[in-house]
Amino acid sequence: MIIRKAVTEDISSIQNIAYETWHDTYDGMIPRNVQNKFLGRAYSDENMPGRIARTSLFVAVDKEQIIGFANFFYKNPQEAELGALYVLPAAQGKKAGTKLLEAGIQEKPSLREIYVEVERENVTGTAFYEARGFKLLEEYEEELYGHKLQTRRMKLALPE
Structure with missing residues (x-):
């Protein structure tokens, strides 16, 4: 498995992974129309080139197929927000998520804190972050296109 920076040619694969992983994770928690509205905006053809240019977007490649990605937003040299870390359901358990997280850490040696937000009902995501040392800071309610979420900040x- 190779972890590398995303390039514009990866956009369609990243978009497909975002949709597949969101639907797999959030069906039954977040209505599909709310998911699609969020994903359509966050991963639009218009937004993706800017994300690649202005943030740190890594992809995990296994057997020449992109199986996951992670998107880091560095607030300053010591703080980052992990805006996304998604691995295809069929590829989970192969350490791609851990390697993507490590790539973001290694990119900024001065990094001291990484923050992430996880929906409370996303037990798998929460367990992944806890296993890697993330600690719960707070829980709060927010709204996503009219749907109430219970968000955990870690x-x-x-x-x-």
């Missing part, structure tokens, strides 16, 4: 403190 933080990974990295050693100096």
